[in-house]
Structure formats: C-alpha cells, structure tokens
Amino acid sequence: MAEPLNLTAREVQQVFAEILSHGEDITWDLLPIPDRLMQNQKDILKCKIGEIFNHQFGTSQIGYAISVYIHTYIPSGKYTNGQSLSALFFVVIVKGVTEPKLAETNRSWSLHPVFRCRRCVADRGEGRSRSRDCCMIYVDQSGVYNDWDTYLKQTALPAGVMVTCDRGVYKLIDGQVELKTYLIKEGRSPSEWIAGFSPRNDCYLTSEGLTAALESPELHRIYSEQTARCILRVNELDHIRASDKVLYLLLKRLDGQKVDNLNARLLSESLVLFTHSVNNFRLASQMVRNATYRTSLSSHVQNTFDKISEEAMEATTKGRLDLIRSANVVPTKKELQNLLKTRGTGSCIREPKLPAEPSKVPPNQLQIRSINIKGQEIQLADYGEAIIEHISNAESFENLITSIAEHWEPDMCKLMLKMTQTFGETTRKEFWIKYHLPTESVLYQIILHTLKRHSSLDYKEVSQALPDILRSVRCYFASCSPNCPPEFLKKCPKCVGYYNEGTWHDDTSDI
Incomplete structure (x- = not known):
C-alpha cells in the first residue's frame, strides 16, 4: 500500500523549488526551434511533453498533442535568436478556500505543469542576459499567454487559489521557496488552437491521484517487467503514467523508503522532465538502489547549475547572467x-x-x-x-x-x-x-x-x-x-528589458 501524500501546497512547491531552482538565479533550458532540432533534441522535447500529456490523450493522440504543443514554442523563438528558452514550473490549485494562508497549508490540491519562455533581457550591454524583471511568455495546455497578468486573467485552470512561484521563477531565500497566491475565478474555455481536446482532458494531477498511481495492480505488474510492449502499455493506462510515479516518489515525506516495484529504465525516461537529458539511467539506478529520490535528483541538477553559475560569474563582473542549461544532444x-x-x-x-x-x-x-x-x-x-x-x-x-x-x-x-x-x-x-x-x-x-x-x-x-x-x-x-x-536589441515598451524580434523558417512537419 502506497503511503498517502500529505504535503501542504507550500511543501509541494518547496520540493520543486529545490529541484528546479538555483538560489536566486533565474534558470532556463535551451532547445533550438523545430527546424534546427537534431533528432536527439526532438526526443528530449517529445519526452518532456509526452510525460506531461500521454496519460490523458493516449498513444493514438500523443503525436498530435506534441505537434500542437511544439507550436507554442514558436512565439518565444523570435525573441531568442531562433531558439527556445523555456523552464518548467508547477502551479498548485487549492479549491474551496479563499484565504491565501489557508491555501498554502491545505493538503488537498491539484498540480498543473506550465512552461515559461524568455522574451526580454534586462541589459543590452556587455552581452549580459539577466531577465528576472522582464517580459516572459507562458504556455500551458490551454494556450499561449504574452505576460504573467494575461495568464492569470485568461487561464483555463480550475477555480480556486493558485499557489505558485512569482511569474514562474522558483526562488530560494535562506533555503525557503518564495511563493505568491492568486484567486482564480471560473476558468475560460481552452483556446481555439487546441480544439479537439475536450475540457475533461485537462492535464492535472492530484495528491490522491499520485498516490493511487502506485496502488494499481496492473501498474505494479507492468513496472516489474522490462519489455517494449509493457512500456507502451503503460502509456495506454488511463490516468496512470511513469511520471506520476516519479512525482509521487519526489513528493512523499520519507525519502529513503524502499519501493521495490520501481523499474530504473522507466524512471530514467521520466527524469527528462527535470534533467534536460535522455541519458539518465545511472541517476535512476542510484535513486532506486538508495531510495534517495529527491536528494539524488536535486543534487544532480544543482551540480549542473553550479557549473553554469561559475562560468556565468567569470563572464561578467557586474550582476548575474541567466543560467542557461543546454540540452544533452x-x-x-x-x-x-x-x-x-x-x-x-x-x-x-x-x-x-x-x-x-x-x-x-x-x-x-x-x-x-x-x-x-x-x-x-x-x-x-x-x-x-x-x-x-x-x-x-x-x-x-x-x-x-x-x-x-x-x-x-x-x-x-x-x-x-x-x-x-x-x-x-x-x-x-x-x-x-x-x-x-x-x-x-x-x-x-x-x-x-x-x-x-x-x-x-x-x-x-x-x-x-x-x-x-x-x-x-x-x-x-x-x-x-x-x-x-x-x-540588435531594442527597448521593450512593456518592461525594463530589451528584445530582438527575429524571423526564421518554421518546419514542424516531421515532428
């Protein structure tokens, strides 16, 4: 029997901040826009999107879901030299409360993945690329939003109190995540460009659902086998997927408790959400054998950003650069x-x-x-x-x-x-x-x-x-x-930053 998740909304965001952030720095993942994508980079993007969507849409629709989602990267590419700079963060929605502090301490929540994409940088001198106070684009399953205020007003998220990081940037202050709360009214209908996916297919996870993912006898049997056929069958199980299990392991309170039915190969594939690499078997093996899921993953990601931070500090003597993590190709x-x-x-x-x-x-x-x-x-x-x-x-x-x-x-x-x-x-x-x-x-x-x-x-x-x-x-x-x-940068009329609006050839026909 899986141990029920009992984290508050704040504790959930603390876990993700420790994995996805680097102190007070702002972090990004770099991927070229589709016409420049190498096959392995396509696999990284497909894996990230597939881990988020495949349990809802099924294998028959996942290809279309990926194609639609890739187009959401295009608006950000013209501002970043034809590349995609994005970062994953999570929105926690607490229903039935209106008081922000009560929402942060609530233990019944739903979890929604969102990508923020870079648009502006704060300075056009000396090649600096700091962008914490600049415009960002937000992408979720329901649409593309040109700034944070627009996202809050037009999002199709369920009604309730949103508990998340400020503008999608995880920030740790003295080891504690900085959070904001927002009252979300009844969500609007999904954007027209995602027509064909009905509202019941909204992609979100609940504390109860993550726990249930480990209690399925079918899932236990499939994870205990190591064949391609079984991997495909995992994707076909409604409301159950490999990343549900990974998120459960990261969010459960007792890091260090053995979970015998976990398959390292499937775990390594799901870790692409956090590592920006499709080669994660060694990391997964360590996580399984030692059952230090959260600690192992956080240390791995932090070590990578530490290296990037050291190089960024060498490149400038004033301020801080954005920390850009290029994909492992x-x-x-x-x-x-x-x-x-x-x-x-x-x-x-x-x-x-x-x-x-x-x-x-x-x-x-x-x-x-x-x-x-x-x-x-x-x-x-x-x-x-x-x-x-x-x-x-x-x-x-x-x-x-x-x-x-x-x-x-x-x-x-x-x-x-x-x-x-x-x-x-x-x-x-x-x-x-x-x-x-x-x-x-x-x-x-x-x-x-x-x-x-x-x-x-x-x-x-x-x-x-x-x-x-x-x-x-x-x-x-x-x-x-x-x-x-x-x-080539020009002043942004909406924020303190600068941007370059370039052009490129969009070719997603083979995605």
Missing part, C-alpha cells in the same frame, strides 16, 4: 553504435559499468579515466582539466568515449580528444556565447563534423583539417546561441 549508446560501426576498426576492451555501490559514486561523477585501445592506454588526464571539468553528464561522455574507442583507431581517438581539449581551453572563450557548453556535446559535434567532411577517417587528412573542424563546431554553437548581439 548525445544519443544513446545504441544510436552511437549505429553511427560509428561502419567506420574504423578499433577495438575497445573496456566498457563502463554501473557502480556496484552507487551510494559511493555520485551519478554525475566520471568513472572511466583511461581507455585501452589495441593495447594502447589513453589517459584522459593527459588532455587537460577542461575536458573533465565541463562534463555535465558523465554517462553520455562515457558512452561517447567508449564507442569511438571500440570502432576507431587509437590515433583517431586521441585526435578527437585533442580537438575537444583545444575547444575547451581556447575556442569556447573566444566568442560571445554566454551559456554552458558541456564537454560531451562538444566532443559529439566534433565527431559529427569529422564524419561529415572526412568520412574516410584518414588520420593525416583529419589532422590537417583540425582548424576547419573546430571552426565549424564553433559556428554550430554560435548558431545555437539564444543571446542576440547587443546591437
């Missing part, structure tokens, strides 16, 4: 094998394994320090501190490094590491991008650009082309920057 190990298996003849004799004692190995700590290729031992430490220092997802990096070692010759693997070192130590500091570039993403782009232009993998040819390859990778990351050059 490294494919799964299986996808990497398909990409690399037809090229090269290397032979890797070492494969990364999940730690036997996960409590002693943090989920993002690099386990592999050297690679043996055809008898040659390659030490990562020989390629400088920058490579290891900027790793955001150790699982993805290890998948990359062991995959190229398995299929490529030792000299070519060394050359990939050398280019990654050069980019990390020099190239990334030469241009005005002010967001975190993980080592694994840089290495993956170097591999892709090498294969695109030098598919024969001739060592001499690739060595001579090293400056060109690095230049191409540099241009790629520059094109993905959400921060426009300061000279």
Whole structure:
C-alpha cells in the first residue's frame, strides 16, 4: 500500500523549488526551434511533453498533442535568436478556500505543469542576459499567454487559489521557496488552437491521484517487467503514467523508503522532465538502489547549475547572467553504435559499468579515466582539466568515449580528444556565447563534423583539417546561441528589458 501524500501546497512547491531552482538565479533550458532540432533534441522535447500529456490523450493522440504543443514554442523563438528558452514550473490549485494562508497549508490540491519562455533581457550591454524583471511568455495546455497578468486573467485552470512561484521563477531565500497566491475565478474555455481536446482532458494531477498511481495492480505488474510492449502499455493506462510515479516518489515525506516495484529504465525516461537529458539511467539506478529520490535528483541538477553559475560569474563582473542549461544532444549508446560501426576498426576492451555501490559514486561523477585501445592506454588526464571539468553528464561522455574507442583507431581517438581539449581551453572563450557548453556535446559535434567532411577517417587528412573542424563546431554553437548581439536589441515598451524580434523558417512537419 502506497503511503498517502500529505504535503501542504507550500511543501509541494518547496520540493520543486529545490529541484528546479538555483538560489536566486533565474534558470532556463535551451532547445533550438523545430527546424534546427537534431533528432536527439526532438526526443528530449517529445519526452518532456509526452510525460506531461500521454496519460490523458493516449498513444493514438500523443503525436498530435506534441505537434500542437511544439507550436507554442514558436512565439518565444523570435525573441531568442531562433531558439527556445523555456523552464518548467508547477502551479498548485487549492479549491474551496479563499484565504491565501489557508491555501498554502491545505493538503488537498491539484498540480498543473506550465512552461515559461524568455522574451526580454534586462541589459543590452556587455552581452549580459539577466531577465528576472522582464517580459516572459507562458504556455500551458490551454494556450499561449504574452505576460504573467494575461495568464492569470485568461487561464483555463480550475477555480480556486493558485499557489505558485512569482511569474514562474522558483526562488530560494535562506533555503525557503518564495511563493505568491492568486484567486482564480471560473476558468475560460481552452483556446481555439487546441480544439479537439475536450475540457475533461485537462492535464492535472492530484495528491490522491499520485498516490493511487502506485496502488494499481496492473501498474505494479507492468513496472516489474522490462519489455517494449509493457512500456507502451503503460502509456495506454488511463490516468496512470511513469511520471506520476516519479512525482509521487519526489513528493512523499520519507525519502529513503524502499519501493521495490520501481523499474530504473522507466524512471530514467521520466527524469527528462527535470534533467534536460535522455541519458539518465545511472541517476535512476542510484535513486532506486538508495531510495534517495529527491536528494539524488536535486543534487544532480544543482551540480549542473553550479557549473553554469561559475562560468556565468567569470563572464561578467557586474550582476548575474541567466543560467542557461543546454540540452544533452548525445544519443544513446545504441544510436552511437549505429553511427560509428561502419567506420574504423578499433577495438575497445573496456566498457563502463554501473557502480556496484552507487551510494559511493555520485551519478554525475566520471568513472572511466583511461581507455585501452589495441593495447594502447589513453589517459584522459593527459588532455587537460577542461575536458573533465565541463562534463555535465558523465554517462553520455562515457558512452561517447567508449564507442569511438571500440570502432576507431587509437590515433583517431586521441585526435578527437585533442580537438575537444583545444575547444575547451581556447575556442569556447573566444566568442560571445554566454551559456554552458558541456564537454560531451562538444566532443559529439566534433565527431559529427569529422564524419561529415572526412568520412574516410584518414588520420593525416583529419589532422590537417583540425582548424576547419573546430571552426565549424564553433559556428554550430554560435548558431545555437539564444543571446542576440547587443546591437540588435531594442527597448521593450512593456518592461525594463530589451528584445530582438527575429524571423526564421518554421518546419514542424516531421515532428
């Protein structure tokens, strides 16, 4: 029997603030607009939306739901250099009360996911991108809202008292989440663009519903099996989905209590909501084995934002930059094998394994320090501190490094590491991008650009082309920057900030 959730509305928001925020900084997740999306980034966006919607719409409608939802990212893209800067937050609705303090302490609530998207930045000088006091766009299942006041007035949320963070920005002050309360009157009908989804399909979760998700015998049986067919059947269960279970585990009071029927693979897929990566199996494994769900996830996310914060402080001496978390675009190990298996003849004799004692190995700590290729031992430490220092997802990096070692010759693997070192130590500091570039993403782009232009993998040819390859990778990351050059920004008439209204080609036909 699952332990009933007994958190107040404030306690629920405290949990999400500890996972999704970084002190008083404002955080964003970066994804290119659909016409620029790489397949793995499409998977990240699909996973995020699917985790929120699939239990309501079912597998037959999820494709349409995703297509509709993707279009909601388009309004924000023209303000962020053709990219999407968004952040997930939650709205808690308490029915039957009108007093704000009573709402915060109420233990019967419904939970509604919302995305905020960046529009303006507070300063157009020195490449700064702080935007806490600026305009933001809000997206939920019922529509797109151009500012916070419009969202509060026109939202189709149920009537009651809303308990949430100010303008969708989680902020911790002395460890406590800062909250606002708003009286929501009877909600309007959903926007016309989402016609076809009836009001009964509103996507929200209740404290009772999250607890019930663990009590279903069918769900218990499905989670105990590990086949693709069972994974699909989970999506078909009405009002039950993998992320319901994850949210229950994060919100239950006793972090550390064992839950035997949890499958790590399904948990890892649901964690995409919080991690901005599809490679989360190591993190999920640690969470399952130690049952420290909230602590493990919060530490993992905070470590990532700590790295970004350190780089942001180095980039400016005044104020703070927005903390922008770029998506982990490294494919799964299986996808990497398909990409690399037809090229090269290397032979890797070492494969990364999940730690036997996960409590002693943090989920993002690099386990592999050297690679043996055809008898040659390659030490990562020989390629400088920058490579290891900027790793955001150790699982993805290890998948990359062991995959190229398995299929490529030792000299070519060394050359990939050398280019990654050069980019990390020099190239990334030469241009005005002010967001975190993980080592694994840089290495993956170097591999892709090498294969695109030098598919024969001739060592001499690739060595001579090293400056060109690095230049191409540099241009790629520059094109993905959400921060426009300061000279293109203009004053916003609605707030203290500045924005650039650009144009791009919208192509969502293959989503």
